Amino acid sequence: MMADNDDRNAVELASAYLDGEATAAERALVESDAALMALVERLRQVRYAVADVPPAPPSVRDAAIAAALAAFDELPVGAAPPEQPVAPPKVASLERRRQMRQMQILTAAAAAAVLVIGGFVVANRGGDDDASTADEVQEAAVTVLSEAVEATPTTAPALAPAAAPTTTTTARAGEPGATASADEAADAPMVAAPTEMATAESVIEAAGAPADASLPVLHDPGDLRTFAAGLADDPPAVDEVVADCEQDRQLEPDAEFEDANGDTVAVVVARTADGYTAVSLDDCTIVLRSSS
């Protein structure tokens, strides 16, 4: 085992040397060791072999470019660059998702409490003092909501993103500054919705906000692996998920998968013998696979 580790360290050292990613001390070490230098040369040959790719025939190349230009011609006129750059979607941490779910649950509980209190007060007053009743309902609702919000962790994101657009309006696509602004927007803290949510209607509306807003977006096996590894419980077996999906059982999506075309589909993460898969809820097929 120790020998395996030593061998692997040697390979990693030689590989980093080949790539110019070794430190000065590592370079000196490699250059002073004939065996390591021989290993560097072997890896260099591999590098040449990987880079030696036969070009596509001109007809294939022309066809591909023609197809791409045809796609360009089909784009809507004026499909200009966006005013605000779009930050790349990132996989939300499990903790963040938990916090968002916790907030949604608390908000829903608060909404239910408001309705119960409101009903109770109205029933007791018999509707003979409408103004007073309304005030009391609102006061009770605000109290319940305040308690609910206070009960959440201080870092918990609430229902609406911060006013991100105001931080990005000057950035244009293609300009270096755009990136920083987009990142700032993506990382902006979430802020609580305005106080008008003290009305029962707005609370219910908020509690029913689309769940997709908190779904992480997976692009590749690395995303899937990271996401699956962060789950508190083992995902269900892929056979089970596909069977449930095909029988139209209601499955709650874990995430969204975005393909190379930018198309997204809701997916359920499932376990396989050697890793994870993402099963599309659209057609119950596996759209992403990774080893564990």
Next chain:
Amino acid sequence: MRTLEAADDRALVAAAQAGDRAALDTLLRRHYDRVHAICRRIAGSSRDADDAAQEAMISIVRGLARFDGRAAFSTWTYRIATNAALDEIRKRDRRPAPHVDAEGSTPDVADALSHRRIEGVADRLAIDQALDALPEEFRLAVVLRDLCDLDYAEIAEALDVPVGTVKSRIARGRSLLASRLGNPSPVTERPSTTPPHEPTDDG
């Protein structure tokens, strides 16, 4: 046309985003070979690579409006090509296995260079097979490094993994390739998510 060919990617991207078809054509032609090469190395067969490269070209066009210039245009296209190739692999996995691989057929051997040509084909088949046998994580890292010449930090960003993981995957991928191409090396077969010496961040 000469002006367009001399223009850098940034200028071509801006022109294409503004609707300049000729600029887009120039941009696509400039990057097609590399996109195809990535697809070829990741997807394995030339037929799948052809399909994946075409899909990648279309995706580049459709996504161009969203390209914000944060990364180099070439790096952005590499990622699209990588995803297109992986999609092609997934499609292939869902298809019934082909009974004959056209690339496996023997080329015509009627001229004086035929011997060298066969050797070249054999070499390419060997590297194809060796790459195909690599775990996907290793293959992606090696291709992005050795074919696309991305540095470790760029690969880490593209694959969304720590730099230390990139370093490890490239080294182990190359070592496995060396072993399969006739240079024995004792590295273990499967990727480990936490090699004993692997840093957990950019170290």
